[in-house]
Amino acid sequence: MTRAHPDPTRLDTLNLLDPHLHATTDLTPLWRHLRTTDPVRRHDRFWSVTRHADVLHVIRDPATYTSLHGNMLRTLLRGHDPGAGRMIVVTDGPRHAALRRLLTPGFGPRTLGPVTHSITEATRGLLKAFRCEGGGDFVAEVAAQVPLRAICELLGVPERDRQRVLELTAQAMLGEEDTDPAARIAQSEILLYYTRLAAERGSAPGDDVISLLVSADLTEEEVLLNCYNLIIGGDETARLAMAGGLLALATYKREWARLRADPGLAGTAVEEVLRWTTPAAHVGRVATRAAELGGRRVEAGDVVALWTVSANRDETVFDEPDRFDVGRRPNRHLTFGHGPHFCLGAQLARAEIGALLAELRATVTTIEVTGPVTWLPSNFVNGVVTLPVALA
Numbered sequence: 001m002t003r004a005h006p007d008p009t010r011l012d013t014l015n016l017l018d019p020h021l022h023a024t025t026d027l028t029p030l031w032r033h034l035r036t037t038d039p040v041r042r043h044d045r046f047w048s049v050t051r052h053a054d055v056l057h058v059i060r061d062p063a064t065y066t067s068l069h070g071n072m073l074r075t076l077l078r079g080h081d082p083g084a085g086r087m088i089v090v091t092d093g094p095r096h097a098a099l100r101r102l103l104t105p106g107f108g109p110r111t112l113g114p115v116t117h118s119i120t121e122a123t124r125g126l127l128k129a130f131r132c133e134g135g136g137d138f139v140a141e142v143a144a145q146v147p148l149r150a151i152c153e154l155l156g157v158p159e160r161d162r163q164r165v166l167e168l169t170a171q172a173m174l175g176e177e178d179t180d181p182a183a184r185i186a187q188s189e190i191l192l193y194y195t196r197l198a199a200e201r202g203s204a205p206g207d208d209v210i211s212l213l214v215s216a217d218l219t220e221e222e223v224l225l226n227c228y229n230l231i232i233g234g235d236e237t238a239r240l241a242m243a244g245g246l247l248a249l250a251t252y253k254r255e256w257a258r259l260r261a262d263p264g265l266a267g268t269a270v271e272e273v274l275r276w277t278t279p280a281a282h283v284g285r286v287a288t289r290a291a292e293l294g295g296r297r298v299e300a301g302d303v304v305a306l307w308t309v310s311a312n313r314d315e316t317v318f319d320e321p322d323r324f325d326v327g328r329r330p331n332r333h334l335t336f337g338h339g340p341h342f343c344l345g346a347q348l349a350r351a352e353i354g355a356l357l358a359e360l361r362a363t364v365t366t367i368e369v370t371g372p373v374t375w376l377p378s379n380f381v382n383g384v385v386t387l388p389v390a391l392a
Helices: 008-013 019-024 028-037 052-059 093-107 109-132 138-143 145-155 159-174 181-203 209-215 220-251 253-261 263-277 346-363
Strands: 040-042 047-049 283-287 291-293 296-298 303-306 367-369 384-386 388-391
Touching: 008 028, 040 296, 047 052, 052 283, 052 291, 052 303, 093 109, 093 209, 093 220, 109 138, 109 145, 109 346, 109 388, 138 145, 138 220, 138 384, 145 159, 145 209, 145 220, 145 346, 159 181, 181 209, 181 220, 209 220, 220 253, 220 263, 220 346, 220 367, 220 384, 253 263, 253 346, 263 346
Parallel strands: 047 303
Antiparallel strands: 040 047, 283 303, 291 296, 367 388
């Protein structure tokens, strides 16, 4: 599917809350127009913040712009997030710091070392099978599989259960936002499964992330909410970045040739994939008090949408931001956020993308898109949902 390019001067005709707008339209020209003409724009029910400096300012100031009401427009505009104050991404202050201290060891070098090895092996096996089958949908057959296997390992999902958990999680994550009954059923089954697993860890703890949560002074619901948050966060960023990164390499063949020819570009290529794809299109906050932001007055209680997908293309920060450049330096992207809410799983996502790029370099010469590419209908999650390709 080729996405349309909107007329940025007709912004009032576009509904940024409409998930299908983001699936069918490349909003790059719109974000560029807003950064230049109205970088902190008031909509009917929220503010849009599109410049890198303004987004960075807000996420550095949780006292003025809180996560406690939610972190995405869909829940913020409903007025309530069920995980608020209990799930790490929607907490602030001492409570957030305590949850972060609790979970950090689960994403440290000692834990990630074995997981990184598993990621490399899984990526190698999946890509080999994908090539032998003559290609297919890269999202479903490779990009969705690697991060889910890594999350299963981090959470200590027993080997006997992993295939079923992988199937349920893929169904839940790849379902259409708010409209897919099968996705909602899968989400409920996942929660029930992890409820049972948490109960088992309570009597027989291990060194996995669920055991860390169970061993702390958390309620059963808090354990479950944070577990589910880790599943979502651990899956979506890597899945969407891996798929979008492959699409970029297929599209910008000169950059693919550069990467194949120069192993020294491995690290910068990972960061460029993260900037280019920006899997979380926005981050939501609520103002706790009146404040000036980008020359506009934001009132207490106002909902603020930080469009990371725009900030990562800011011309004042990135040279030729609309060019995919595997050697880009510097690359101060905000894909993982910044400050107190910097993504816990950043190193895990980097390892997953790095393993994919390394295996592609070692075994693949050409990447060809073989059919229509479709995009997720979501104003929060940004990326492709189907990507038919052949690798040779």
